[in-house]
Amino acid sequence: MRRPVVAGNWKMNGTVAEATAIVRGLLAALDGAPTAEVWVCPPTVWLTTVGSLLGDGPVRLGAQDVFWAEKGAFTGQTSPAMLKEAGVGACIVGHSETRGRFGKLEVLDTSLGFFAETDETVGLKVRSLLAVGLTPVVCVGETIVEREAGQTDSVIEGQIRGALGGLSPESVGSLIVAYEPVWAIGTGRTCDAAEAERVCGAIRGVLGSLAGTQQAESTRILYGGSVKADNASELFAQLNIDGGLVGGASLDPVGFAQIVLSAQ
Numbered sequence: 653m654r655r656p657v658v659a660g661n662w663k664m665n666g667t668v669a670e671a672t673a674i675v676r677g678l679l680a681a682l683d684g685a686p687t688a689e690v691w692v693c694p695p696t697v698w699l700t701t702v703g704s705l706l707g708d709g710p711v712r713l714g715a716q717d718v719f720w721a722e723k724g725a726f727t728g729q730t731s732p733a734m735l736k737e738a739g740v741g742a743c744i745v746g747h748s749e750t751r752g753r754f755g756k757l758e759v760l761d762t763s764l765g766f767f768a769e770t771d772e773t774v775g776l777k778v779r780s781l782l783a784v785g786l787t788p789v790v791c792v793g794e795t796i797v798e799r800e801a802g803q804t805d806s807v808i809e810g811q812i813r814g815a816l817g818g819l820s821p822e823s824v825g826s827l828i829v830a831y832e833p834v835w836a837i838g839t840g841r842t843c844d845a846a847e848a849e850r851v852c853g854a855i856r857g858v859l860g861s862l863a864g865t866q867q868a869e870s871t872r873i874l875y876g877g878s879v880k881a882d883n884a885s886e887l888f889a890q891l892n893i894d895g896g897l898v899g900g901a902s903l904d905p906v907g908f909a910q911i912v913l914s915a916q
């Protein structure tokens with residue numbers, strides 16, 4: 653049995669006061685330990701603050717990104733060991749936004765090179781996280797142009813093989829994959845539950861070809877992209893969807909708690 657996971661990605665949102673209010677509101681709304689494993693991923697600068705508010709409670713601390721080197725002259729970056737020391741247990745990698753693939757474009761095309769993550773760098777980040785015992789949450793997903801060109805499955809297969817190829821079967825079984833169609837992120841357009849299930853099943857198939865069916869059966873696969881309290885139950889009821897990666901809706905503690913409770 654795979655334990656469901658619901659992770660909240662706060663992205664670049666929240667003052668200290670707002671972060672504090674979200675955590676307090678979430679802990680109060682959950683009122684105890686839910687069935688699902690729950691993560692919140694605040695901006696890096698608030699990790700330790702949020703970590704002390706969470707304490708040893710039912711909600712765990714996650715990060716939004718990492719750099720793969722152990723230490724050195726890498727201005728602005730955060731290492732896996734630093735995240736671990738800050739109390740982080742899981743880290744998002746390969747989010748479409750760090751890959752420079754935006755569902756709702758708010759920057760000029762010419763600026764997108766700033767967000768330069770590739771399958772290769774995602775793979776380096778995954779390995780560096782596993783090496784210190786942190787759980788990678790590896791995001792994959794197609795743009796609307798790729799979907800309309802019938803390339804959804806091949807794009808996602810390429811992202812998985814490019815980042816996870818060569819990992820040990822046990823590592824593949826221990827990580828979390830999030831299927832996040834780029835066109836559904838922050839747009840209010842959720843992927844139909846049956847189609848999300850089809851793609852997540854295909855992801856499990858690719859993981860099986862990399863690591864064997866048994867390990868692929870252990871990998872938790874999440875859906876992300878406009879998950880809300882009113883669509884979470886249907887998505888999470890699908891056989892191959894083991895929970896959600898929630899962006900905008902994770903900033904509302906009561907709504908996020910409802911989403912967490914939908915993953916039973």
Ligand code: PGA
Nearest residue numbers: 837838877878898899900
């Ligand atoms: P959204 O974002 O829930 O705001 O669509 C999801 C994500 O980017 O992880």
